[in-house]
C-alpha cells in the first residue's frame with residue numbers, strides 16, 4: 001500500500017509543482033498547531049467540519065437576507081451547473097477594491113472556511129466593520145471549483161486518500177492554469193463577471209500546499225507560504241504593491257503564535273492567477289498557500305483535521321489584516337524589505 005502511494009507520488013510531482021523537493025527524512029511534528037501533525041495513515045479523514053456546497057449556499061443566502069451590508073451575487077455556473085457566488089461589501093467607486101479568491105483547487109478547503117468566516121464577520125454591525133466597509137470595497141469569491149470540492153467530476157478519484165475532493169474541475173482541468181485561455185466556465189465567469197466588471201486593485205488567492213513544507217533548510221514545518229507576481233510582464237509598481245500586501249499579511253500572521261511563513265517557490269507562467277491577473281489587469285496579487293489538503297492522491301499532502309481551527313484562523317487573519325490596512329491607509333507604508341530575507345520553502349516529503 002505504502003509502496004503504491006510512493007509510485008503515485010513520483011507521477012504526481014510533475015503536475016503538482018509545489019516547488020523544490022528535498023529528499024531529507026520525514027520531519028516529526030509534535031504540536032497541534034497549524035504546523036503540527038499531518039495525516040498519519042491511520043486517522044480517518046473526516047471532512048464534516050467543512051461546509052458542503054449545499055451548506056455554503058444556505059449560509060450565504062441566510063447572511064444575505066439578514067445583512068444590509070452584504071450583497072450576494074451569482075456570477076456564473078460550474079461545469080455541473082452549480083452557482084458560483086460572489087459576496088460584495090462596500091462598492092464605493094472612490095475606495096480601493098480587494099478580491100479574496102478561494103478554492104480554485106477543490107481539495108484546498110480551509111481557505112473557503114476562512115472566507116465564510118470573514119463574510120460572516122463583515123455582516124456584523126460593529127464600529128470596526130463599518131469602518132472597513134466605509135473605506136474598502138470587498139469582493140469574496142469563495143470556492144471557485146465547486147464541482148471538484150464535491151468530488152462531482154467526470155473522472156475517477158479511486159487513487160485519492162479519501163476520494164472526496166479533487167484539485168481539478170469536473171472536466172479534469174486545473175483552473176489555476178486557465179487564466180489566459182479561460183476555456184472552463186468557472187474561469188471564464190470569474191474574468192468576465194468579476195475581474196472585468198469590478199476591476200479589483202488587489203487580490204489574494206488562497207490555496208493549500210503539501211504538509212511537509214519547511215522554512216528553507218531549517219527543517220521547521222511552515223503554516224503557510226506566500227508569493228507576489230513573478231513574471232516579467234507585470235508592471236514594477238504593481239509588483240511593489242503586491243509585495244506590500246504580502247508584508248501586511250506576513251506581519252499579521254507572524255504576530256500570531258501559530259504562524260510561520262516561507263516564500264513560495266512559484267513559477268512565472270501567466271496562466272496562474274497570481275501572475276496572469278497582475279499582468280493583464282494590473283491587479284496587485286498575493287498567493288497564500290496554507291498547510292495541507294483535505295484530499296489528494298499523495299498521502300503526504302493530506303492533513304488530518306487536528307490543525308483545521310488554526311489554519312482557518314490564519315486565513316481569516318490574512319484577509320482581515322489587509323482590510324484593516326486598506327481602511328486605515330497603512331498599506332502604503334508597509335515595509336516590503338522582509339521579502340529579501342524570507343527563506344524559500346523546501347519540501348521534506350517522501
Ligand SMILES: [Zn+2]
Pocket residue numbers: 104105108206207208
Ligand atoms: Zn491550489
